[in-house]
Each structure stands twice: as C-alpha cells, then as structure tokens.
Amino acid sequence: MSNEDITLTAGEAEARVSPANGGRIGSLRIGSLELLRQGERYGCFPMVPWCGRIRDGRFLDGGTVRQMPLNSPPHAIHGTARDGAWRTARVSENEAVITCELTDPWPHPGRVTQIVTLAEDGLTLTMSVETYDDSFPAQIGWHPWFHRNLGGEDVRLDFKPAWQEERGADHLPTGNRVDPRPGPWDDCFGMPGGVDVTLTWPGQLELKVASREEWVVVYDEQAxxxxxxPQTGPPNGLNTAPRLVTPLDPLEAGTTWSWRRL
Incomplete structure (x- = not known):
C-alpha cells in the first residue's frame, strides 16, 4: 500500500497519520480543538529504536561500541524511525497499522510496527520492535507536542512521580534519583505503577496520558x-537500562490518551 496520509475518525475525533513523515501523528482534533502543534517536525512522533539522547551517540551492543549520527550534538537523539518513511499495512475507519524497517545507521535489521487506534474518547498507540536475526538493545517511546494553549488558559499538568532522574549539565540523567522538582522541565520521571499524567486546558478539555511503562519525559521549555x-526506559537507556530485542521476544509498548470535554 502507499504511504499517503491516513485520516481516522470516531465521533467528533479525527486523527491524521503520516507514514511518509516518520510515522507521526500529524493532527489530533476533538471537534474544533487541534491538540497537537502543527509542522513537519511536530505532531507526535515515534521514538525508536531509542528515546531521548544517547551520550556522545555511542552505546554498547554486546561487546561492540556502536556510533550513531550526532543529530543533537554532542549526542544522538530520538532514534532513527522518525526520519524514515513508514509503509501502510492496513487501514480501517478508526485504525491504521504502519511499519518501518530498521536500516542504516542502525546496525541491526528489524521491523517496527505501530498501531494507531482512535475512539470517540481516546487514542491508543502501540508499537513493537522485532528482529529477524541478531539480538539488540532498543527502546520505544512517543513524543507528542501538545499545544500549551487551545485559545483559553494555558494547560495545567498534574502527575505524581515517585522520583525524578537527576539531570546533568549534558542534559542526561546522572544515575541519581531525586525528589521531583518544580519545572520548567526537560526531565525524566519514574512512575513505577505506570505513566499517569493529566493535562487540563481549563474550561475546554482534560486529557490523560497513560502507559504501563514506568518512564516519562516531560518537556515544557518552549512557549x-x-x-x-511515555517510554520504555530513561534517556541514554541503551547504555544504562537496555531492553533486549530477540527473535523470540520483541519489545512492545503502548500508550492511551483519553479525554473528556470540560
């Protein structure tokens, strides 16, 4: 099938999936409200096969040190799949299945599958990483850019993490866990019971971001x-908390965003 944009609908909700632009969700509208910042680098993109920054772009793969391109010098950031063209495998009125092959500069062949399912009151994203051959470390995450303002008051964030990963001067976790600090943030938090963050645009919409994963990065340094x-490990996690993808054991993760009008 082609990789043209896909529009999903459910009730007053509409989502646009852009396989050709890194498999991202380019738009999420609830009635007249567009929730995602617009532009080819925004929307909500998949972070895979790693999330956030890798220190100096290097990670240990078995006994081999691998070097990824430094697309956020001095680090490598947010994986390779957001820069690739995904293919459409299957589409219905409210669900799309898209796939991406892992190729150079990633050293191992593999396939990423993302399923986007829209309901009247929520959006569910699931992703898996499979290998045909070698085992390798990987991460899965999503990077949504929610509008700070939908035409009224600024959004309010509510979440109760168990800890915050202390951030070093290089923007990477130091390995120390600290009590959560006030924002603004470009920080990783631990939520062992699963990610649970509520965004409230007063008088308009409440949206809950949930995931079984226990890591969430919150970034609110832009106006x-x-x-x-939500992600399967912290930034630099290929080095500090690797999750291994094997031929028998793919890496799988999901997140659901549920909303209600206020």
Whole structure:
C-alpha cells in the first residue's frame, strides 16, 4: 500500500497519520480543538529504536561500541524511525497499522510496527520492535507536542512521580534519583505503577496520558507546546537500562490518551 496520509475518525475525533513523515501523528482534533502543534517536525512522533539522547551517540551492543549520527550534538537523539518513511499495512475507519524497517545507521535489521487506534474518547498507540536475526538493545517511546494553549488558559499538568532522574549539565540523567522538582522541565520521571499524567486546558478539555511503562519525559521549555513522553526506559537507556530485542521476544509498548470535554 502507499504511504499517503491516513485520516481516522470516531465521533467528533479525527486523527491524521503520516507514514511518509516518520510515522507521526500529524493532527489530533476533538471537534474544533487541534491538540497537537502543527509542522513537519511536530505532531507526535515515534521514538525508536531509542528515546531521548544517547551520550556522545555511542552505546554498547554486546561487546561492540556502536556510533550513531550526532543529530543533537554532542549526542544522538530520538532514534532513527522518525526520519524514515513508514509503509501502510492496513487501514480501517478508526485504525491504521504502519511499519518501518530498521536500516542504516542502525546496525541491526528489524521491523517496527505501530498501531494507531482512535475512539470517540481516546487514542491508543502501540508499537513493537522485532528482529529477524541478531539480538539488540532498543527502546520505544512517543513524543507528542501538545499545544500549551487551545485559545483559553494555558494547560495545567498534574502527575505524581515517585522520583525524578537527576539531570546533568549534558542534559542526561546522572544515575541519581531525586525528589521531583518544580519545572520548567526537560526531565525524566519514574512512575513505577505506570505513566499517569493529566493535562487540563481549563474550561475546554482534560486529557490523560497513560502507559504501563514506568518512564516519562516531560518537556515544557518552549512557549508553544508541552511534551509528555511515555517510554520504555530513561534517556541514554541503551547504555544504562537496555531492553533486549530477540527473535523470540520483541519489545512492545503502548500508550492511551483519553479525554473528556470540560
């Protein structure tokens, strides 16, 4: 099938999936409200096969040190799949299945599958990483750019993490866990019971970001948008908390965003 944009609908909700632009969700509208910042680098993109920054772009793969391109010098950031063209495998009125092959500069062949399912009151994203051959470390995450303002008051964030990963001067976790600090943030938090973050645009919409994963990065240092990023491990996690993809054991993760009008 082609990789043209896909529009999903359910009730007053509409989502646009852009396989050709890194498999991202380019738009999420609830009635007249567009929730995602617009632009080819925004929307909500998949972070795979790693999330956030890798220190100096290097990670240990078995006994081999691998070097990824430094697309956020001095680090490598947010994986390779957001820069690739995905293919459409299957589409219905409210669900799309898209796939991406892992190729150079990633050293191992593999396939990423993302399923986007829209309901009247929620959006569910699931992703899996499979290998045909070698085992390798990987991560899965999502990077949504939610509008800070939908035409009324600024969004309010509510979440109760168990800890915050202390951030070093290089923007990477130091390995120390600290009590959660006030924002603004470009920080990773631990939520062992699963990610649970509520965004409230007063008088308009409440949206809950949930995931079984226990890591979330919150980024709110830009005036236009707030990012709430569920992921399978912390930044630099290929080095500090690797999850191994094997031929028998793919890496799988999901997140659901549920909303209600206020």
């Amino acid at each position: 236009e948008a707030v990012c709430v990023e």
